[in-house]
Amino acid sequence: MRVLHILEATGGGTARHVVDLCVGLAGQGVEVHLAYSPLRMDRILEGGLPLLRQSGVRLLELPLRRAPHPGDLKALLALRKYLKQAGLFDLVHGHSSKAGGLARLLRLLGSAKAVYTPHAFITLSPEINDAARWVYGLVERGLSxxxxxxxxxxxxxxxxxxxLGYPREKVRIIPNAIGLRTSQGEAREEVRGRLGLGHNDLAVGFVGRFVSQKAPLILLDAFAKVAPKNPQARLVMVGDGPLGNTLKQRARELALEDRVIWPGFMDGRQTMRAFDIFALSSVYEGFPxxxxxxxxEGLPLVATRVGGTxxxxxxxxxxxVVPIGDIQGFAQSLDLLLSDTALRRRMGxxxxxxxxxxxxxxxxEATLALYKELLQE
Known part of the structure; x- marks a missing residue:
């Protein structure tokens, strides 16, 4: 079986998903090719490229922009040329909206069957207006x-x-996944020491980008409500992004300067060893x-009702699980966990x-089974 994967969103969870999937499929004997864009590449894909090469995945660097752009036609023709030069492919698998669109448009140029993984539809975002939601929905219906x-x-x-108009029989659910091998690195107390956490501190942790999709201000405001009652609680905000300065200003307004820790970018899973509770306040997700x-890492969770929760x-x-934007509900759930050691242990x-x-x-295994099913049709 020969499969071409296409990826424009070369960062975050989407990049991680594609690396894990391509390496795993190659390990099952699939000939995997990956066309990826370097324009938004973060450390996840950059660090995964050597592993992909080592696993035998054939790589094609293909500059793609996130938003619609005249260069998309050039990219489409470049992909068609690659398909002709590399030989027949059984499937083309596009990830996220831009690459998913290209994968399906290739069918108009005579390519193989197309698989599409959206990794969170933009139409799920409460932040876009009705006109934009209608346009995005129209595109999805056109490509269905x-x-x-x-x-x-x-x-x-x-x-x-x-x-959005996709036939029910064409939609399959295959959740995101992680490797469960014991991760290497520092022990819990070492990580807590680096973060400046004391022995009796209770760490409510966030890991992610400081962007509106993740709604970190909701978490900050919820923590402010429980902080006075729980003097041992600390909020650890791991990450960075355009909302960084806004968040720190808000922390000052809430008099939380000594209660919030801003370590910047760190290895997420390793940093979680220092946490006692994990919190996610996003307004929309695929499956984070x-x-x-x-x-x-054995943590109890408080999260908004978004994809995957x-x-x-x-x-x-x-x-x-609390409703999106419900600061009071988020605070109440945090308070329950902060005040009950046995509950934290049991949930963890x-x-x-x-x-x-x-x-x-x-x-x-589930993805490979789906591929085989498609090829038998």
Whole structure:
């Protein structure tokens, strides 16, 4: 089997998903090619390129812009040329909207069946206006007939795909996944020491980009409500982004300067060893990897009701799910966990058990089974 993957969104969870999937498929004997854009490449894909090469994945660097651009036609023709030169492919698999669009447009030029993984539809964002949502929805509906199968990474994303006009029988759910091997690095107390956390401090942790999609201001405001009652609590905001200065100004306004730690960019999963609770306040997601990483580190979770939380969190068992933007509800859930050591331990252990459902091996096996099914049709 020969498969070409296309990726423009070469950062964050999407890049991680593609690296894990391509390496896993190559390990199952699939001839994997990956066309990727260097324009938005972050450390995740950059660090994954050597592993991809070592696994036998053939790489094609193809500059792509996130927004619609005249260069998209040039990229489409470059992909068509590559398909002709490299020989027949069984499938083309596009990840996120730009690469997903190109993968399906290639069918008009005579390419193989097209698989599309959206990795969070932009139409799920409450921040875009109705006109933009209509336009994005129209594009998805237009490309639907060219889609052999759409892979949703969560039930929320699958529901949105069907709402956008994708036939139910063309939509499959294959959740994101992580490797569960014990991660190397510093022990919990060493990481806590580097963060400046004391022995009795309780760390509520966030890992991600400081952008509006992640809504870190919601978390900051919720923490402000529980901080006076829980003097031992500290908020650790791991990451960076355009909202960084705004967040720090808000922390000063809330008199939280001594209660919030800003370590910048760090290895997410390793840093989670220092946490006692993991918090995610996003307004929309596909299926965030940070939830799975936090579960693997044995943490109880508090998260908004976005894509993936319905799969990762069993309410009251390994965490709490609150409505998007509900500062009071978020604060109440944090308070429950901060005030109950036994509850934190029980939920953390349940997270460690539940995450075993979301392994990379299972994700690769499910994707490969879908590929084979498509080729038999």
């Amino acid at each position: 007939p060219l889609t052999s199968t759409l892979i949703a990474v969560s039930e929320d994303e699958a529901r949105e795909a069907i709402r 990897y940070v939830l799975l990483e936090a579960m693997a 319905e799969l990762a969190i069993r309410e009251g068992e390994n965490g709490f 252990e349940n997270s460690r058990i539940r995450v075993q459902q979301f392994t990379v091996d299972k994700m690769v």
